[in-house]
Amino acid sequence: xxxxxxxxxxxxxxxxxxxxVAQETVAIVGGRILTGxxxxxxxxxxxxxxKIVSVGSGAAPAGARVINAAGKTVAPGFVAVDSGLAxxxxxxxxxxxxxxxxxxxxxxxxxxxxxxxxxxxxLPVARLGGITRAVVVPQHxxxxxxxxxxxxxxxxxxxxxxxxxxxxxxxxxxxxxxxSNILVKPRVAMVAxxxxxxAAVAGGARGAQFVLFKETLSEVxxxxxxxxxxxxxxLRNLSLSRADLEALIPVANGALPLIVTVHRASDIQQxxxxxxxxxxxxxxxxxxxxxxxAGEIAAANVPVLLNPISNLPSDFEVRAARxxxxxxxxxxxxxxxxxGNEGSTHRAREARYxxxxxxxxxxxxxxxxxxxxxxxxxxxGMAGQFGQIAPGAAGDVVIWxxxxxxxxxxxxxxxxxxxxxxxxxxxxxxxxRYLQPTTMPPAYRN
Amino acid sequence: MNRHHLRGAxxxxxxxxxxxxxxxxxxxxxxxxxxxxxxxxxxxxxSLDAGLDPATTLNPYPSTYQPLPRENFAVVGATVLTGTxxxxxxxxxxxxxxKVAAVGDAQTPVPAGHRVIDARGRYVTPGxxxxxxxxxxxxxxxxxxxxNGNEATSPNTAQVWAEHSIWPxxxxxxxxxxxxVTTLHILPGSANLFGGRGVTIRNVPSVTMQGLKFPNAPYTxxxxxxxxxxxxxxxxxxxxxxxxxxxAGYRAAFIAAREYKAKWDKWRExxxxxxxxxxxxxxxxxxxxDGSILIQNHCYRANEMAMMMDMANEFGYRxxxxxxxxxxYKIAPQLAANGICAAIWTGWWGFKMEALDAIEENAALVxxxxxxxxxxxxxxxxxxxxxxQEAAAALSAGRRxxxxxxxxxxxxxxxxxxxxxxxxxDQTGALTPGLRADVVIWxxxxxxxxxxxxxxxxxxxxxxxxxNPAYQPTSDFELGxxxxxxxxxxxTVGAR
Numbered sequence: 001x002x003x004x005x006x007x008x009x010x011x012x013x014x015x016x017x018x019x020x021v022a023q024e025t026v027a028i029v030g031g032r033i034l035t036g037x038x039x040x041x042x043x044x045x046x047x048x049x050x051k052i053v054s055v056g057s058g059a060a061p062a063g064a065r066v067i068n069a070a071g072k073t074v075a076p077g078f079v080a081v082d083s084g085l086a087x088x089x090x091x092x093x094x095x096x097x098x099x100x101x102x103x104x105x106x107x108x109x110x111x112x113x114x115x116x117x118x119x120x121x122x123l124p125v126a127r128l129g130g131i132t133r134a135v136v137v138p139q140h141x142x143x144x145x146x147x148x149x150x151x152x153x154x155x156x157x158x159x160x161x162x163x164x165x166x167x168x169x170x171x172x173x174x175x176x177x178x179x180s181n182i183l184v185k186p187r188v189a190m191v192a193x194x195x196x197x198x199a200a201v202a203g204g205a206r207g208a209q210f211v212l213f214k215e216t217l218s219e220v221x222x223x224x225x226x227x228x229x230x231x232x233x234x235l236r237n238l239s240l241s242r243a244d245l246e247a248l249i250p251v252a253n254g255a256l257p258l259i260v261t262v263h264r265a266s267d268i269q270q271x272x273x274x275x276x277x278x279x280x281x282x283x284x285x286x287x288x289x290x291x292x293x294a295g296e297i298a299a300a301n302v303p304v305l306l307n308p309i310s311n312l313p314s315d316f317e318v319r320a321a322r323x324x325x326x327x328x329x330x331x332x333x334x335x336x337x338x339x340g341n342e343g344s345t346h347r348a349r350e351a352r353y354x355x356x357x358x359x360x361x362x363x364x365x366x367x368x369x370x371x372x373x374x375x376x377x378x379x380x381g382m383a384g385q386f387g388q389i390a391p392g393a394a395g396d397v398v399i400w401x402x403x404x405x406x407x408x409x410x411x412x413x414x415x416x417x418x419x420x421x422x423x424x425x426x427x428x429x430x431x432x433r434y435l436q437p438t439t440m441p442p443a444y445r446n
Numbered sequence: 447m448n449r450h451h452l453r454g455a456x457x458x459x460x461x462x463x464x465x466x467x468x469x470x471x472x473x474x475x476x477x478x479x480x481x482x483x484x485x486x487x488x489x490x491x492x493s494l495d496a497g498l499d500p501a502t503t504l505n506p507y508p509s510t511y512q513p514l515p516r517e518n519f520a521v522v523g524a525t526v527l528t529g530t531x532x533x534x535x536x537x538x539x540x541x542x543x544x545k546v547a548a549v550g551d552a553q554t555p556v557p558a559g560h561r562v563i564d565a566r567g568r569y570v571t572p573g574x575x576x577x578x579x580x581x582x583x584x585x586x587x588x589x590x591x592x593x594n595g596n597e598a599t600s601p602n603t604a605q606v607w608a609e610h611s612i613w614p615x616x617x618x619x620x621x622x623x624x625x626x627v628t629t630l631h632i633l634p635g636s637a638n639l640f641g642g643r644g645v646t647i648r649n650v651p652s653v654t655m656q657g658l659k660f661p662n663a664p665y666t667x668x669x670x671x672x673x674x675x676x677x678x679x680x681x682x683x684x685x686x687x688x689x690x691x692x693x694a695g696y697r698a699a700f701i702a703a704r705e706y707k708a709k710w711d712k713w714r715e716x717x718x719x720x721x722x723x724x725x726x727x728x729x730x731x732x733x734x735x736d737g738s739i740l741i742q743n744h745c746y747r748a749n750e751m752a753m754m755m756d757m758a759n760e761f762g763y764r765x766x767x768x769x770x771x772x773x774x775y776k777i778a779p780q781l782a783a784n785g786i787c788a789a790i791w792t793g794w795w796g797f798k799m800e801a802l803d804a805i806e807e808n809a810a811l812v813x814x815x816x817x818x819x820x821x822x823x824x825x826x827x828x829x830x831x832x833x834x835q836e837a838a839a840a841l842s843a844g845r846r847x848x849x850x851x852x853x854x855x856x857x858x859x860x861x862x863x864x865x866x867x868x869x870x871x872d873q874t875g876a877l878t879p880g881l882r883a884d885v886v887i888w889x890x891x892x893x894x895x896x897x898x899x900x901x902x903x904x905x906x907x908x909x910x911x912x913x914n915p916a917y918q919p920t921s922d923f924e925l926g927x928x929x930x931x932x933x934x935x936x937x938t939v940g941a942r
Contacts, residue, residue, distance in 0.1 A: 089796070090796055090797070090798060090799055090802055091796060091797035091798055092673075092797065092798035092799065093798075093799065122796070125795075264928075265928060265929075289928065289929065291929075291934040291935065292928065292929055292932070309828055309831075309832075310828070311621060311828070311831075311942045312586040312617060312618055312621060312827055312828065312942070313586045313587050313617055313923070313924070313927065314586045314587060314588050314827075315586075315587045315588055315589065316587055316589070319587070319927040319928045319929065320927070320928040320929025320930075320932075321942070322929065322934040322941070322942055323941070323942060324934035324935035324941075325934060325935075327934070327935035328934045328935035331935055341793075342794075342797070345796070346794070346795050346796035346797065347793055347794065349793070350793055353835060353839070353895055356895030356896060357832070357835075357895065359895075359896060360895065360896045360897070360898055361935075362935045405895050406838075406894060406895050407835055407838035407839040407841075407842050407893070407895060408838055408841065408842045408845075408893060408894075409842070410842060410846050427795065427803075427804070427805040427806065428805075430803055430805050431775075431805050431807045431811070431847060434775050434776055434778075434811060435807075435811070435847060435848075437779075442776070
């Protein structure tokens with residue numbers, strides 16, 4: 001290969017890898033602005049160099065491309081939590097699913113960020129639902145994904161999968177901008193199932209899982225203190241692989257949050273106690289019975305990722321599930337983030353409807369917007385970087401035809417990192433193929 | 447608009463009255479029994495021992511449903527969406543003796559003695575109908591001892607009846623009602639080519655299945671195309687393991703049903719020889735062939751639906767409704783031409799290959815055809831609580847595509863069209879005088895995410911009232927469970 005080609009290739013690679021930066025200045029004027037923390041009835045949002053540079057009542061700066069948002073609502077892009085976006089294409093196609101790991105030798109070290117596909121057709125679909133960021137988590141037996149009856153008919157085939165240990169692996173944050181560079185931050189949290197799913201991993205009983213969990217953390221700490229002895233085989237045998245031990249050090253020392261999927265109120269209490277005793281930082285996921293112990297969750301300063309429409313006693317660990325869970329936790333002072341449906345992948349876009357339903361069941365509107373925007377950013381240590389319309393935050397802004405929580409509202413413009421995104425998706429291409437009859441077969445409409 | 451339903455009803459009526467065939471089944475209280483049995487009796491005595499003659503045992507588990515205590519009333523001041531493409535501002539809905547008596551504008555007279563419900567600022571619609579539910583057969587909690595939805599032991603289990611699996615204490619019936627659902631069509635699962643009979647129920651609390659059963663609603667049979675049967679049986683090294691195996695399985699079953707039906711017809715006509723042995727599997731499919739049992743066909747793909755329509759012609763029956771029908775928009779003209787409803791989701795897609803091409807505009811594109819029948823369904827105990835929102839998302843997508851669809855039209859996707867899809871449009875699904883007074887008063891426009899069902903009436907009886915704990919029933923299962931008797935964020939005790 002000639003040198004000039006190599007340089008050209010390197011330049012191309014660099015430009016591919018660099019975050020998409022908008023060159024133009026965009027001013028969105030006249031809209032009702034939901035900043036994530038407040039409401040401006042009619043204001044201006046200015047985007048430049050991929051970021052929000054100002055929000056308020058000022059006029060558009062000279063030279064800016066002005067978008068008139070009069071009569072519309074301007075909101076931060078929503079943040080999908082507990083998501084599988086870019087990690088799986090079709091639920092039943094195992095080879096296209098990089099969220100599930102069933103290796104015997106790797107659990108905590110499993111890092112979903114390597115398997116995320118920026119060209120996934122799940123991303124534009126979610127984006128049309130106003131989602132511009134996602135916290136992508138590894139799947140485990142307690143995950144909220146899956147079409148229940150389809151799984152029930154799946155026999156022993158694709159529906160089930162083995163999990164190798166207590167930990168499902170590590171989550172990553174992505175943006176949903178078009179382009180090749182969606183990874184915002186890998187390894188932002190460790191994930192572990194508790195309750196029935198966690199107990200099943202440990203042999204079937206909760207009492208076994210908690211003991212095993214504490215024993216594992218003790219091994220991680222032993223390893224962390226004696227790495228050189230471990231390397232020369234001068235340490236007793238440990239139950240986890242070296243990669244898993246390494247991955248768990250930041251969990252054990254409280255630097256990396258542990259997303260604990262847990263449902264039953266008593267399990268939540270036990271997990272809160274475990275976190276206190278072990279000095280680990282946790283985020284509750286699920287917490288359908290959280291309202292029964294809302295004060296304890298708030299006192300522990302532990303945030304919750306929840307789906308507010310989970311109201312059925314679908315198994316014995318969610319018998320107290322209620323539509324008012326989100327409202328009750330928020331009222332107690334818990335920081336909540338609202339999830340989409342079925343693992344927030346294909347149905348991630350329904351998060352805004354879930355937030356609307358939480359509002360109709362007592363959650364203040366401002367808290368519902370926060371639960372889709374600023375709260376997820378706060379929970380994952382990214383406060384101020386995205387999830388709100390504030391100077392310095394990423395230019396993730398969606399202009400809606402009306403209230404973004406209403407199904408009858410649609411986005412009219414979507415910006416990710418300050419770059420306007422096309423309002424297209426694979427389903428919309430299908431729609432357009434079949435919208436009008438044509439003489440030639442639909443296959444000719446590309 | 448009623449073409450589809452009328453066609454189905456008239457076929458069945460012809461079959462029952464004129465041909466005296468073997469399975470003019472309804473889920474009613476015995477009226478169809480005696481009529482069909484009487485018509486079927488030749489002059490010569492051919493009575494069989496109890497339980498052996500299909501014609502005299504069409505409905506051995508009859509409905510014992512009785513409306514709850516009720517009074518005559520009129521809802522005034524609301525925006526009324528009738529389910530028949532009509533919107534009335536400041537309308538009046540008069541309910542007398544459990545039936546819709548009058549619907550009109552503010553001038554509509556309210557009879558003396560009727561209680562007046564002031565619904566100014568609110569919306570009134572027909573009761574929500576969910577044509578695809580597994581409540582009771584896959585109840586909450588979804589534990590092994592209660593999961594009775596799939597008799598996944600053979601590809602053809604047309605002999606099983608979903609009503610025999612219903613656990614009436616499923617708490618999901620109550621949460622569905624709080625979402626405005628007054629009628630549910632309970633189906634077996636989709637593991638089998640023929641999953642068994644479905645049953646239509648009134649969504650009232652009941653200790654028995656019979657107490658739920660919708661009087662005089664036609665029986666249905668669940669069929670399943672595609673991935674599920676092929677996966678379930680293929681994984682057991684058994685047929686079907688492919689789409690072509692599925693087709694061979696259906697065809698073999700209808701050939702057997704044709705023969706079975708011919709034997710009974712001949713014996714009834716001639717009385718010669720021994721009567722045929724009753725066979726519950728063939729009996730259900732013979733009911734399909736005579737038009738009395740309605741096919742409810744889980745079928746995602748356009749190519750498969752097209753083959754199912756040809757197969758219906760091959761054996762001489764008709765299909766009522768394709769369920770899920772994620773690719774219905776690709777064959778919308780054919781569905782309309784065949785008078786087949788498509789019962790679909792708005793937001794579900796991508797969970798398996800046959801759901802890959804699902805689009806949010808599916809309902810709107812199906813609906814755009816003349817003579818179409820688009821239905822929004824749930825197949826899910828959570829979604830059934832919010833079919834109005836699922837329809838709102840479908841409406842929104844249709845408008846985004848440039849289609850001009852009104853709310854008064856889209857309301858039909860989960861009311862009047864749903865009634866057509868399961869053969870009960872002559873009884874409910876619209877605010878039309880003479881129909882059962884299944885009525886929901888919504889706190890706001892039902893196409894808004896914030897709308898809640900304030901009051902739900904079934905046959906004119908108040909069965910749910912969001913403001914009154916006395917009308918918020920709970921199932922036996924819920925008593926004494928964690929959280930019982932406690933209120934979350936000021937919700938009332940019985941509310942979920």
